[in-house]
Amino acid sequence: MGATKSDQFTKGQNDLASLAKALGHPARIAIIEYLLKVDSCICGDIVGVLPLAQPTVSQHLKELKNAGLIKGNIEGTAICYCIDEEGFEKIKSFFDHITVSLSKKKFDCC
Amino acid sequence: MGATKSDQFTKGQNDLASLAKALGHPARIAIIEYLLKVDSCICGDIVGVLPLAQPTVSQHLKELKNAGLIKGNIEGTAICYCIDEEGFEKIKSFFDHITVSLSKKKFDCC
DNA sequence: TTATTTTATCGTAATATTGCAATATATAAA
DNA sequence: TTTATATATTGCAATATTACGATAAAATAA
Numbered sequence: 001m002g003a004t005k006s007d008q009f010t011k012g013q014n015d016l017a018s019l020a021k022a023l024g025h026p027a028r029i030a031i032i033e034y035l036l037k038v039d040s041c042i043c044g045d046i047v048g049v050l051p052l053a054q055p056t057v058s059q060h061l062k063e064l065k066n067a068g069l070i071k072g073n074i075e076g077t078a079i080c081y082c083i084d085e086e087g088f089e090k091i092k093s094f095f096d097h098i099t100v101s102l103s104k105k106k107f108d109c110c
Numbered sequence: 111m112g113a114t115k116s117d118q119f120t121k122g123q124n125d126l127a128s129l130a131k132a133l134g135h136p137a138r139i140a141i142i143e144y145l146l147k148v149d150s151c152i153c154g155d156i157v158g159v160l161p162l163a164q165p166t167v168s169q170h171l172k173e174l175k176n177a178g179l180i181k182g183n184i185e186g187t188a189i190c191y192c193i194d195e196e197g198f199e200k201i202k203s204f205f206d207h208i209t210v211s212l213s214k215k216k217f218d219c220c
Numbered sequence: 221t222t223a224t225t226t227t228a229t230c231g232t233a234a235t236a237t238t239g240c241a242a243t244a245t246a247t248a249a250a
Numbered sequence: 251t252t253t254a255t256a257t258a259t260t261g262c263a264a265t266a267t268t269a270c271g272a273t274a275a276a277a278t279a280a
Contacts, residue, residue, distance in 0.1 A: 001269040002234030008161035009136035013143070021134030025238085026119035026127040033123070036211045044256070051118035056239050058258055078247095079257060088208055095202045101146045102195055112238045112264035135268085154226075166269050168228055188277095189227060 019091050022067030027052060027060050035070065035083050044078035129201050132177030137162055137170050145180065145193050154188035 006014050023029060027050055034049055047057045061081060064070045068087035073080045116124050133139060137160055144159055157167045171191060174180045178197035183190045 001232095002236080002267075004135065004236085004268065005161065006136060009140055013136040013139045017134050017136040017139050020130045020139075024127055024131030024134040025114065026116060026123040027238095029123045029127050029130075030119055032208075036208060036215075047257085051115065052238095053240050054257075055241080055259080059238080062258085078255090083208075083212065085212055088205065088212070092205045092209060095198065095205055098142075098146060098193075098198055099202060102193065102198070105146075112266075114238065114266085137268095157227090162268095163270050164227075165229080165271080169268080172228085188225090 015090070016094055019067055019069065019087060022063055022069055023091075025060065027057070028064055031057075031060060031064060032069070032083070035081065046081070125200070126204055129177055129179065129197060132173055132179055133201075135170065137167070138174055141167075141170060141174060142179065142193070145191065156191070 009017075023032070030050060031046065034046060046061070047054050050057050052060075061070070061072070065072055065081075068084055068090075070081050070087075071084045072082075119127075133142070140160060141156065144156060156171070157164045160167050162170075171180070171182070175182055175191075178194055178200075180191050180197075181194045182192075
């Protein structure tokens with residue numbers, strides 16, 4: 001035991017959980033916030049911004065990329081990372097759906 | 111090492127990460143979807159809906175509750191769980207902020 | 221009172237995540 | 251070519267998560 005029973009849930013549930021999981025670490029939230037703050041998506045200085053060692057940052061970037069939340073291109077000796085709007089669209093539509101449901105129903109019995 | 115360096119990040123970053131992390135499991139996504147689907151927030155049959163054992167479901171419910179995404183009241187021999195709108199508001203405002211940022215800037219260089 | 225029912229907690233095994241030193245890879249500059 | 255610079259990968263230790271059987275707790279029903 002111990003492994004998530006992914007095959008027992010729908011693809012939609014697993015996809016959403018993967019996106020949320022990728023955002024479930026303060027370092028990765030910080031990376032996204034930094035990408036939103038800087039004007040360009042060239043961010044060769046991302047390692048210097050975070051309180052973590054270079055391999056650790058590289059790993060977090062990889063996870064965000066795998067989840068479809070950021071995109072990266074080789075740019076000479078540096079890597080150009082930027083927001084992947086597609087991934088964020090998926091999460092946003094989930095929360096928009098929740099907002100609509102909440103406005104229709106009354107969940108104030110608790 | 112292996113423990114998350116939470117103290118190196120801001121409270122806002124940690125709070126957001128905690129909320130996202132709580133949604134980072136398909137079973138917890140399934141629980142939220144179920145709560146949105148049923149008309150009432152009385153959900154004594156939540157264990158029967160999920161492909162997991164009762165203690166595991168109880169644990170997932172506890173995590174959602176700790177994260178502030180659901181609320182629970184003792185209701186006789188059953189527990190009444192329902193959506194906690196406050197938690198979802200926090201996440202939604204984060205994604206709304208991202209959407210605004212994305213519409214202002216061009217992240218299409220990658 | 222003694223069942224019965226429902227949810228929570230404990231204990232533990234299996235697996236996953238986090239973090240970093242060491243090292244590899246790749247491009248640019250000298 | 252050699253050197254410098256930047257990012258990726260490997261390997262491993264520390265910690266966290268996931269899942270469930272066993273058991274406890276709490277309220278209702280008989």
